[in-house]
Amino acid sequence: xxxxxxxxxxxxxxxxxxxxxxxxxxxxxxxxxxxxxxxxxxxxxxxxxxxxxxxxxxxxxxxxxxxxxxxxxxxxxxxxxxxxxxxxxxxxxxxxxxxxxxxxxxxxxxxxxxxxxxxxxxxxxxxxxxxxxxxxxxxxxxxxxxxxxxxxxxxxxxxxxxxxxxxxxxxxxxxxxxxxxxxxxxxxxxxxxxxxxxxxxxxxxxxxxxxxxxxxxxxxxxxxxxxxxxxxxxxxxxxxxxxxxxxxxxxxxxxxxxxxxxxxxxx
Amino acid sequence: xxxxxxxxxxxxxxxxxxxxxxxxxxxxxxxxxxxxxxxxxxxxxxxxxxxxxxxxxxxxxxxxxxxxxxxxxxxxxxxxxxxxxxxxxxxxxxxxxxxxxxxxxxxxxxxxxxxxxxxxxxxxxxxxxxxxxxxxxxxxxxxxxxxxxxxxxxxxxxxxxxxxxxxxxxxxxxxxxxxxxxxxxxxxxxxxxxxxxxxxxxxxxxxxxxxxxxxxxxxxxxxxxxxxxxxxxxxxxxxxxxxxxxxxxxxxxx
Numbered sequence: 140x141x142x143x144x145x146x147x148x149x150x151x152x153x154x155x156x157x158x159x160x161x162x163x164x165x166x167x168x169x170x171x172x173x174x175x176x177x178x179x180x181x182x183x184x185x186x187x188x189x190x191x192x193x194x195x196x197x198x199x200x201x202x203x204x205x206x207x208x209x210x211x212x213x214x215x216x217x218x219x220x221x222x223x224x225x226x227x228x229x230x231x232x233x234x235x236x237x238x239x240x241x242x243x244x245x246x247x248x249x250x251x252x253x254x255x256x257x258x259x260x261x262x263x264x265x266x267x268x269x270x271x272x273x274x275x276x277x278x279x280x281x282x283x284x285x286x287x288x289x290x291x292x293x294x295x296x297x298x299x300x301x302x303x304x305x306x307x308x309x310x311x312x313x314x315x316x317x318x319x320x321x322x323x324x325x326x327x328x329x330x331x332x333x334x335x336x337x338x339x340x341x342x343x344x345x346x347x348x349x350x351x352x353x354x355x356x357x358x359x360x361x362x363x364x365x366x367x368x369x370x371x372x373x374x375x376x377x378x379x380x381x382x383x384x385x386x387x388x389x390x391x392x393x394x395x396x397x398x399x400x401x402x403x404x405x406x
Numbered sequence: 407x408x409x410x411x412x413x414x415x416x417x418x419x420x421x422x423x424x425x426x427x428x429x430x431x432x433x434x435x436x437x438x439x440x441x442x443x444x445x446x447x448x449x450x451x452x453x454x455x456x457x458x459x460x461x462x463x464x465x466x467x468x469x470x471x472x473x474x475x476x477x478x479x480x481x482x483x484x485x486x487x488x489x490x491x492x493x494x495x496x497x498x499x500x501x502x503x504x505x506x507x508x509x510x511x512x513x514x515x516x517x518x519x520x521x522x523x524x525x526x527x528x529x530x531x532x533x534x535x536x537x538x539x540x541x542x543x544x545x546x547x548x549x550x551x552x553x554x555x556x557x558x559x560x561x562x563x564x565x566x567x568x569x570x571x572x573x574x575x576x577x578x579x580x581x582x583x584x585x586x587x588x589x590x591x592x593x594x595x596x597x598x599x600x601x602x603x604x605x606x607x608x609x610x611x612x613x614x615x616x617x618x619x620x621x622x623x624x625x626x627x628x629x630x631x632x633x634x635x636x637x638x639x640x641x642x643x644x645x646x647x648x649x650x651x652x653x654x655x656x657x658x659x660x
Binding site for chain 2: 141143144147148151152155159162235240241243244
């Protein structure tokens, strides 16, 4: 595989994913409505219920809608990561996966192209949601949208590779819907997306607190939260980067005809 | 001077748990040869194609395509292969042109070369009229033609046709077979045509009969007919007789 071949394959796969996204007109809308409802309804309702203490990266008391914005941005990426891998399952069902896997390209590269295409779509949705945040006066530093870009990319890669990994073991689209419920909601709720983790500990939910410590989504949220204020959480960076590599390597192994789960399935 | 082998399998076996799908299969195909792979449903044809295309790895044996070992050099092997799968693999939401271009780019063709090849193949198959139509709107026969066109765009040396006529009416089936036979000779492509419909391999240079994962016979269609117990058997009768004899003998098949 030379450079131009790699580039052509990347543009072909990206254009296909983007085209699919643009054709599904309701997809962007639903991707934005979901977090917007959380921001406008949930945050408004709980504004005075959840008091958020001054915790890094914040230097003063903040409004609740400011606190949950990084979590909602990660929620957008989490949903998109799962949606992108849904296309892998769809491609397998309609046979296009065979075409991809018999292209003269390394499998890891095909998966990487799919992942990058999904990441681009995630970024598009994240920035669209940031526009909504501004429209509703959520106080996010303007520079944050630039400083957080690497955090968005890394988080989207991690969540996308998790989706790829899940798509290895999902045989049908119907199963995938169930898996989304068992993955997305626990990941989202058992994380600091909606409330700081110390609140969980304080309220005696020790087990949930401990589970949240092992949830990679927790660190994606913190990475984005710090990056929006031009700061870097090294722990979050290390966990998100490590999880991305771990999930991606497992996904590549899963799609390998010799080593992967796919070899154990006939057909 | 010996003609180089386009496709070679040596002692290939594959099992799915206790089920032996392929048992010590060996065969070789030279350029410009049209080989019919004849077998009933469940004979192991699709498994064989999955191994040939690197979708799965064999448990034993070697597969090489134009000198590239599929397990050691899958990219080299796949770049010389054109495949039409039994199951449709077109993206129904894309246009014909979109599907063809997608394939070209995956195979590393430049955009300019891709356009040239797409135009020339669409012309050859008289399919320019559907170029900008969504694949979803095409008939089954036309979809198959588009899949064949797509498989030829990167100018493969070996063409694998896995029950490519499934769902086609007799006329479309005949037309597809004729197209592939002429391509095989014109472009010196080695063709492995898998089917359970005997008529499709009448024009083959050689017919390989696969049953229960094993090769039962390999010869020209005429020789295969002559092998029949009764005189003047048709190829279809000879095929049935071979399969029935195999049942009686009870060839090992776990």
